[in-house]
Amino acid sequence: MKDGMKVTIDATHGKIYPGELEIKEEKAKAVEIKTKTQVKANLAFPGTAEKAKHADGVGLLRLEHMLTKAGMHPIEYVRNGRHVELIEIIVDGVGKVAQAFYPKEIWVRSLDARTDEFRNMKGGEKEPQEDNPMLGWHGIRRSVDEPEILKCELEALKQLHEKGLNNVVWELPFIIDVSELRKAKEIAKQVGAPTNFGIMVETPACALTIEEFCKEGIAFASFGSNDLTQTTLGIDRNNENLIKIFNEMHLSMQFLFKHVIEICKKYNVESSICGELPSNRKDAVEFLVKTGIDSLSVNIDAIDKVREWVAEIEKS
Ligand code: PEP
Ligand code: MG
DSSP, X not given: XXXXXXXXXXXXXXXXXXXXXXXXXXXXXXXXXXXXXXXXXXESOGGGHHHHTTSSOEEEEEOHHHHHTTSBOHHHHHHTTOHHHHHHHHHHHHHHHHHHHTTSOEEEEOOOOOTTTTTXXXXXXXXXXXXXXXXXXXXXXXXHHSTHHHHHHHHHHHHHHHTTOTTEEEEETTOOOHHHHHHHHHHHHHHTOOOOOEEEEOSHHHHHTHHHXXXXXXXXXXXXXXXXXXXXXXXXXXXXXXXXGOOTTOHHHHHHHHHHHHHHHHTTOEEEEOSSHHHHOHHHHHHHHHHTOSEEEEOGGGHHHHHHHHHHHHHO
16 A cells, blocks of 8 residues: 555544545644644654654554555565565664654554454465454464564664664554563563663553552553453444443543553653544543543644644643
């Protein structure tokens, strides 16, 4: 897929990049508003970095599109011994974003492809059939079992830092246990890459045990509110019949947000959110800002609007 190509994608699904594909130039102008709570950008296409660089950093850089634009499943590169190519794709794509934003941090999410997502790609047909891929073998749990792609990612991270792009930090999706963080650190050490990972808070398991992660040492904790809502409410985020009760601000979510933000504060760990929620709901932004979240990462076309919301909330 080419950068900027217009596509229609299910807005509740993990493959979404709303706002990124139809950016209007006039909407992407920098707004000179300074806020205490940082407003960052969610990105998937390196070509859009220039349009978002007035944001306070990148709170989520998804690797999926970068890694699949050649039409081949990333795991197929590994199967075919083409690690070097995979590493080059990451260094090239992430490097463009890191350069555009330097010295502001960019948080790159380790590959989080569900087993059904890239089935049509070369090599995708070999992915296991799962009854429930959304809750299946993806994110850090897969990397622990099959670390080859994460190794390539971390080799790319090392190379980026060697080039002076020390504003790149890696983050681990769908984490539920400190042992997964330790495993990632172990691999980073083997490769010679930085070991200061961020984590995505996408399950109650992670949210409720956030203190353990803080004690172990994390660079930041970022709510993946799309998944956190799915796993907390027990609602399949792709099920159209349930959209009406897919409430990312359900009281249970508010408890989890508050708990994680407060514990992170205690340990001086940056708290953030990168799901769809802050791009769309001012009430959520107000709750998160007033609870003390450090940053919000939003779709490119929401940066200016959310900055205005934050400024207004911070003043009130
Ligand atoms: C999330 O779950 O909120 C998130 C940002 O990750 P994805 O939507 O890619 O699963
Ligand atoms: Mg997610």
